[in-house]
Amino acid sequence: MIFKRMKCTANFNCFSKQKPLLQRPKPLPQDPSSIVEKIKKCSTLTELERVCASMIKTNATQDSFFMNQLITACSTLSRIDYAVLAFTQIESPNVFVYNAMIKGFVCCGHPCQALGCYINMLRGMVLPTSYTFSSLIKACTSLSALGVGEAVQGHIWKNGFGSHVFVQTSLIDFYSKLRRISESRKVFDEMPERDAFAWTTMVSSHVRVGDMSSARILFDEMEERNITTWNTMIDGYARLGNVESAELLFNHMPTRDIISWTTMIDCYSQNKKFGEALAVFSDMRMKGISPDEVTMATVISACAHLGALDLGKEIHLYILQNGFDLDVYIGSALIDMYAKCGALDRSLLVFFKLQDKNLFCWNSAIEGLAVHGFAKEALAMFSKMEREKINPNGVTFVSVLSSCTHAGLVEEGRRRFSSMTQDYSILPEVEHYGCMVDLLSKAGLLEDALELIRSMKFEPNAVIWGALLGGCKLHRNLEIAKVSVNELTVLEPNNSGYYTLLVNMYAEAKRWRQVADTRATMKELGVEKGCPGSSWIEMERKVHQFAASDKSHPASSEIYLLLAELYRQLKLDACVPELGFEL
Known part of the structure; x- marks a missing residue:
């Protein structure tokens, strides 16, 4: 039997029932409701000890109902040691006491101790109930x-709970969390009756492994869908980047x-649609839905990515006025938001005012200082x-190495890079190598940077070769620059930026033949100029995006008319020379 082969760390000799050394006193008459009320009111360890002592004194520890309540209270306070101690006091525990003990573990x-308790329960000839198996x-x-x-499932069938909806639903969840979806589906298909929770669990199982097509088929078959099922489907589509399907479900x-x-807000944020995330948040507030801490942290993060400082300040004020707990999650989001919006002083003020700081808070503060050049x-x-x-963690060292790059601290950067593995057992990833290559390249140590790239245990990406190319441009090293461009053209063949940079370097060195050859190569490969960069501006709590020669914005015609008029007046006043561009 597989239970007997398990090695459990706990000593379950305390569960074996022996005759007490001293004769127990006869039970004193007590009001049962009074004892239960005292147990339920226990909120501290001292109160729990007082109730335990009283129950031992009055021999109430031999009542299975009272012991069930007491063990549950001990477990609620996370004092499993007291629960075990209480369990040893009862001479003949019934199944409800065992269930409370198993659930407490x-x-x-x-x-593992829960499974050991179940073994002792079987040895005591106590038959399990459905609640026993849900905990197991x-x-x-x-x-x-x-x-x-699988052995527990065999016991479920043996004890006649094969058609119990709640137990079978627990099995579906168990198999799905172990990525055994076929077994989950087999349990689901063999259920004689299914409730909404069983359907939702099976849908969640498919979502967990990214099989949204199977999840959608089940979702469409459901006669009664609850909110949890809808939310699960939306979250599943969000994880796969299918925003359109998530939107469609949310709207219906x-x-x-x-x-x-x-x-839905998180769906937009995960897929970098931060403006839409803020719009949903605004709609949510207009409909009178009060956000929680998770919502606020997500919205603050969206403000950070958009640089919407005014809206971020408004949300911060909303948090303070509505009694939100400024925990590490909201705190780290605020630190990051203010830093990314350029308000470093506010970012640090939030950081130093936080009573509790976790790693995310420290990382946000260090990154904020690093990106601002401090x-x-x-x-x-x-x-x-x-x-x-x-x-x-690894994120911390990305900020630390970036700081060394900004300040040109080559030796400090090398020391910190070595410290990652030697002091903290953190293996460098591509981001850390990218920081080091950028540091060495900007310092003119291009050969060292190239040697570091070639020593990597995984293939370098375009960011790493791009950092080396940037250093070559800065220090006018055409030989290593050509090596970088050759690698970059393989990784990103349609990116014109690398070719343009190489052309500019050849032009600066007056090597016109190479300029012509590179341009001919670009034409032959069909490399075109990439998409123009864009910028944002926040006005009246709305974020507007603009790009060069872009006419998609509703106010673009008015903007271009205004620019044309300004340019005309400048020419008439002869304040500036001919700029040489067309509106």
Whole structure:
């Protein structure tokens, strides 16, 4: 039997029932409702100890109903040790006491001990109920123990719970979380009856592995769809970048809850449609839906990407006025938003006012200092983080290495790059190599940068070769520049920027033949000029995007007319020479 082959770390000798050493006192008459009320009111460890002592004194520990309540209370307070102690006091626990103990182990993060408790329950000849198996399946999920889960499923059929909807739904969830979708679907298809929760769990199983076509088929077959199912489908489409399908479902929802709105906002944010995310948030507030902390953090992040400082300030004020807890999630989002919008002073003010700071808060502050050119301050912040015993991650070192690049601190950058693996066991990724190549290239150490690229254990991307090319342009090294362009043309054959940069370098060196050859190569390969850059401006709580020669904006005709008039007046007044462009 697979349960017997499991090695559990807990010692379950405490579950074996022995005769007490001392004769227990006869139970004193007590009001049962009074005992239950006292147990339910326990909110601290001291209160729990007081109730335990009282129950032992009055021999109430032999009542299975009271012990069920007591073990549940201990588990709620995450004191599984007290729950075990309470369990050892009862001589003949019934199935409800065992269920409470098994559930307590699972909820407190001890799934192996939960399975051991079940084994002792069987040895005590106590028959399980459906609630026993729902907790056991969760224990198997936590352990990712496929074989044990299959054994539990065998016990489910053996004890006659094969048609129990809640137990079978737990099995569907168990198999799907272990990526065994065929087994999940088999359990689902064999269910004689299914409720909305079972359907939603099966839909979620397909969504979890990215199989939206199967999820959509089930979704369309559902007679009664609940909000959770709609939200699951929208989230699934968002993860795959299918914004149109997510929008269509969101617009057809009969009712929406806070999760629906937040999921749609997050969908737009994940797919870099930050303007649409803010529009949904505005619509949500107009309909009287109060956002939660998750919504606020997502919206603040959208403001950061758009540079919408005024709207970000308004949302910050809304957070303060509506009693939101300024936790690490909202706090790190605000730090990042203010830094990306250019308000570094406000960013640091939020950072230093936060009572609790996690790694994300520190990363946001260090990155904010780095991108604004305060390299020494960013490095000092990193040193302070180390003194606070906060372990950095790969994102932290990207900001640290970027700071070294901005300040030209080559040796410091090399030391920090080595510290990643030596002190923190963080393997450098492509972003870290990109920072180091950029640092060495800007310092003129182009041979060292090229050697670092060739020492990488994975293929360098266009960002790394582009950083080397930028250094070659700065220090006029045509030989290494040609190596970079040759690699970049393979990685991004239609990007004209690299060719243009090489042409400019040849022109500066007056090597006109190479200029002509490179242009001929571009023409032969059909490389065209890339899309123009764009910029944003925030006016009256709306973000407007503009690009060169762009006429898509509703006010473009008025803007061009105004520019034409200004240009005409400048020419008439002879204030400026001929600019040489057409409107």
